[in-house]
Amino acid sequence: MTDREKAANDLLRAAARLNRWASQAAAFEIPYAQARLIALIDELQPVRVSALADADHSSQPTVTAQVQRMERAGWVCRCDDPADARATLVRLTPEGSTALGQVRAARARVIDPFLDRLDEPVLDRVRVAVDVMTELLDLASHDPSRKDS
Numbered sequence: 001m002t003d004r005e006k007a008a009n010d011l012l013r014a015a016a017r018l019n020r021w022a023s024q025a026a027a028f029e030i031p032y033a034q035a036r037l038i039a040l041i042d043e044l045q046p047v048r049v050s051a052l053a054d055a056d057h058s059s060q061p062t063v064t065a066q067v068q069r070m071e072r073a074g075w076v077c078r079c080d081d082p083a084d085a086r087a088t089l090v091r092l093t094p095e096g097s098t099a100l101g102q103v104r105a106a107r108a109r110v111i112d113p114f115l116d117r118l119d120e121p122v123l124d125r126v127r128v129a130v131d132v133m134t135e136l137l138d139l140a141s142h143d144p145s146r147k148d149s
Contacts, residue, residue, distance in 0.1 A: 015133065018111075026106040034075075035103040037066050038092065041076060042100055046089035048081065075099050 001009070028035055040055050041047060047055075053063040067090055070076045075096030081087040092100065115123065 011133075022107040022110045025110045026103075028103055028106055030073075030099060030103065034066060034070060035100075037063070038070065038075060038096055038100045038103070041090055041092055042097070045091040046079065046081075047091075048087055048089060052090065070096065073099075 023032060023035075030038075037052070037056060040052060044051065044055060049064050049067055050060055052067070053060040056063060067076060067078075071078070073095075074093055076090050077093050078088040078090055081089050115126070118126070
């Protein structure tokens, strides 16, 4: 493994571990699978169920069932796809945005006490790390070679 590949692997592992830890330690009022799917819908909306299933690495029937549950809860709605009259798109409702905000706040509350223990120079490094990760995500989202572009 090259130094660059090791750095990439270390970054991905650390981000995944932090994300998993925060999600496991946080108290959600909604099931974790639905919280994850709401976040994906927020990122991709408006989105077809098939694209949502691909992004979630789940089957379309599984995602369809989740979307139906979230629709009954009032968190998502379906609308016509202007590009294809036979298809529908899923988007968050204001209630879904509120539910997502509550999930994100619960996860932030888990991490906050640990950030509070860091001194300002280390917090500055955290901010730089977030900026770098955001820049990587921006680059990836504009990469024409991406499978999901």
